[in-house]
Amino acid sequence: MTTILAKLRSKKLIALAVASSGIASLLLPGGRTAHSRFVIPLDLMENSTCGIKQKTHLAELMQQVRLIIWDEAPMTQRFAFEDLDKTLRDILGAKDEINRGKLFGGVPILLGGNFRQILPIIPKGKRQEVVQACINRSDLWQHCQLHTLSRIMRVNEYTTDGHVDPRKQEFNRWVLDIGDGRAAAVCKDGEEEPTWIEILEQFIVKSEKPPIDAVIDTIFPDFLRRYKNEDYLREREILTPHNDDADQINKHMFKKLEGQTMIYKSSDEICKGSTDAYDQHSAYPVEYLNKLNFPGVPPHKLKLKIGQPIMLLRNLYPSAGLCNGTRLIITDFQKFIIQACIITGSHVGDMVIIHRIVLTSAQTKWPFVMQRIQFPVRPCYAMTINKSQGQSLDIVGIYLPRPVFSHGQLYVTLSRVTNPDGLKIVMVGDNEGRLPNHTRNVVYKETFHNLQPNT
Template identity: 45%
Template sequence: MYLSEIEQPAITLLNDLDLNVDNYTISIRISWTVRSDVLFGGKVIVFGGDFRQILLVVPNGGRQEIVNTSLCSSYLWRKCKLLSLTRNIRLTVGRPSFEVEEINNFAKWLMDVGEGNVGGSNDGEAIIEIPPDLLIDSTSNPISSLVDFVYPSILENYNDRNYFSNRAIIAPKNEVVHEINDRLLALFPGEEKEYFSSDSLRPTEDGNADQQKIYSPDVLNGLKVSGLPNHRLVLKVGVPIMLLRNIDQRNGMCNGTRLKVTKLYSRVIEAEIISGGNIGSRTFIPRINLVPSDRKIPFAFQRRQFPIVVCFAMTINKSQGQPLSKVGLYLRQPVFTDGQLYVALSRVTRRDGIKLLILDNEGRPTNKTMNVVYKEIFNDL
């Protein structure tokens, strides 16, 4: 937690406000103070965060560009007072001493991973060993073993709302996530329903007649862009999904909210919220126009589709902030940026809630993987 240090403001402003309550007029005088020579006009601002987690994404940015986007690289950091939280009351109060010790030991190991202290001090990319009890030990069919750990008896429990709310398989890249989602969707009971997007180039000031010839609808349909649903979206009733856009923040329909499909209509999808503060609420999801933010795409286009993806599995970046009790971390390829491994491992609060499947370059299970830590982020902490 980070608290900005600011002096007491000196200028007082007064406003008179008249309120009409039950036909009675109540006059209220509101006063506040403003200083133009101090940060945030004299208001106390509290920043909360963990510098071990994934830093801001900088497209095509290197290590220095990523670090420079952090709050501790800003001129504001010199005006902040650092307040550290030292005790996890929610996880330790009221538990037996042996459980508290186990939780604290796991938390200490997570801190060492996040700060680059596992397997010796590392700064940047380093290979670390994962303890045997955290690994999938099956060599015959390790992916099935990972699925069984996260989703045991899935066909018997999929109607339970809470079954999907606290478990997920996570991986660093979208291509692996899509493969796991397709695998589990095929096993899921029920009839499939397909939804196809409507893709088109966005109009530009100088016209786009030439682009219309080059980038036909078939080309646009084949694009798979991070943050956008695919052209072909396949769903079944009961399948867990995740929102990709803010639709109704007041009612919990935000980017990253997880839901379970309850009914599939032609023009709308009915779903039940299974994460956040609105668990159990039923909602309707419409098609909307989605515009990719990826600057690598050399033209502007939009995709009209339901802003959702199937989420038996999700990327590590998307899992950030998701509280889970069962996590399977699938590392077919290693993590590739600062804090990813720490975020993946810290989605659970107990050591027995996570298993890792790590594959080497030849596709064989191993106990070694990459950890990426930019230690300069901790210099002023």
């Protein structure tokens, strides 16, 4: 994709690079998130459109675009692509009526991505709802020309002298089989679909210690001496399916850190426009709101230390490398700001200032929307598998006290590592002990039905 962008831009043609996630957008020259570039609504519906208005600078830009590259496309709901199609037909049709009948107004779009990875997130969505939200379930898909890559590029199978490394080749084949749902699987009692696969012995951590201590000691050896080293922190991470397991690991690591603790408390309130109830604040006092935690929102009480790695939870300044998922190391903090150094992406080494912003909870079980003013960061010695998509790591610890629960999660976490030697897995066995070294692999095989390349 980078080569295509460079070729077009060298000819002074306009090519836009977007991605479905902030981390993926940083890998593309001049990359932006698709939602910010095309003003795609956050609440997608079948009849919605992008917020690009006629006779604006952005509309004029769309009329001059010669190619749009969209990376990690399978992560985005199909309505986003359909919204963009309708919007571009309208904008480019104003210039030439013929464009109203062309796909995306006649602008060619290159979609990149991997359907083995995590699919669009549908809160509390069932399997069929997730599958139906994919781009290959849209009417637009029949107009796409498909081309496939058959090798994992993150783990290079070739040695420096050009020979194939059989061990790495076998690892890539194993990971692809897991992603395709072809790995040998068995059923547990009472289950209809075989989803439990055996993890290779060479990747499993054997230890008498509690599971959390075992994965921490394996991934972060000699921690007290090296915990401020940027390279040491950049190349390793612990991945786990659930937020509360990641939080538990981060709390363990925080206790090991030396130095002063800074505690930042948030300001919480209910958004007045989100409820019709009278005197909602009496029913939900501030003390109660402070105890609530929401996915993608930092906690009320944020404890930080200098030298601690953190991860951004919002797209603050994408062109400066501050995207949702960017990892940083705290270098200093004051009452109202955090100073940190970026350790991932295309802006490694840049010093940045982070301030508090207003964050809102969305699509929760509560009958209101809460506003929390807090720094948009979380500690990140450990992160969820979903957050890790798009990142490459030399050393990956997979912590599975509970198995994965969604399509592609096991494939994603196994494919983050750049070398099989850097993969370490800690699993908590089932109570019956009938399936030692087994874990669940969730694959929605119906997602792959119309992914055959064009002939």
